[in-house]
Amino acid sequence: MLSKAMVDNLNEQIQLESYSSNLYLQMSAWAEVKGLEGCAAFLRTQAQDELAHMQRLFKYVYETGALPIVGAIKAPPTKYESVSELFQQVFEHEKFITGKINALMSLALKEQDHSTANFLQWYVSEQHEEEHTMQKILDRIKNIGETGSGVYFIDRAIGMMAGEK
Ligand code: OFO
Numbered sequence: 001m002l003s004k005a006m007v008d009n010l011n012e013q014i015q016l017e018s019y020s021s022n023l024y025l026q027m028s029a030w031a032e033v034k035g036l037e038g039c040a041a042f043l044r045t046q047a048q049d050e051l052a053h054m055q056r057l058f059k060y061v062y063e064t065g066a067l068p069i070v071g072a073i074k075a076p077p078t079k080y081e082s083v084s085e086l087f088q089q090v091f092e093h094e095k096f097i098t099g100k101i102n103a104l105m106s107l108a109l110k111e112q113d114h115s116t117a118n119f120l121q122w123y124v125s126e127q128h129e130e131e132h133t134m135q136k137i138l139d140r141i142k143n144i145g146e147t148g149s150g151v152y153f154i155d156r157a158i159g160m161m162a163g164e165k
Contacts, residue, residue: 001064002113006108007066010060013057014058015069015072016100017057019073020050026077027076027086038158038162039159042159060119083151084141087137087138090137091134094127098131105124137158140158
């Protein structure tokens with residue numbers, strides 16, 4: 001059985017994962033209308049992954065006999081200046097999520113809630129993976145450059161990463 005603090009924090013994480021999914025789906029729409037089909041495909045894949053992260057938490061909470069709460073999800077931004085700005089925001093968001101997962105893990109360890117700590121381990125690895133992917137994307141954008149046909153090649157490179165997932 002989970003403590004009330006743990007249920008509240010897991011429910012907050014459920015909302016954050018839903019927000020992440022909406023954020024990346026909205027970003028994919030920005031990319032799509034800019035003609036960046038590769039970026040859009042990659043971001044749609046990210047949106048689906050985040051939905052799966054939310055559902056994984058949702059299932060864990062009800063399996064413990066507690067009530068998962070979907071809650072209200074705030075609207076994500078709709079405009080970006082450039083591909084680099086968009087992916088910088090993804091990176092910042094992922095770092096924020098890593099902080100939240102770490103805080104959840106610290107709570108589980110403090111409460112000696114080994115079941116939740118074990119469950120959260122998957123998210124710890126996932127965040128490491130996602131931060132690494134975003135760093136790689138930002139490095140590629142920087143190396144290729146956004147001038148001239150650079151954006152076309154950036155879009156192709158990121159689109160290929162969507163296929164890798
Ligand atoms: Fe972006 O990863 Fe969920 O947790």
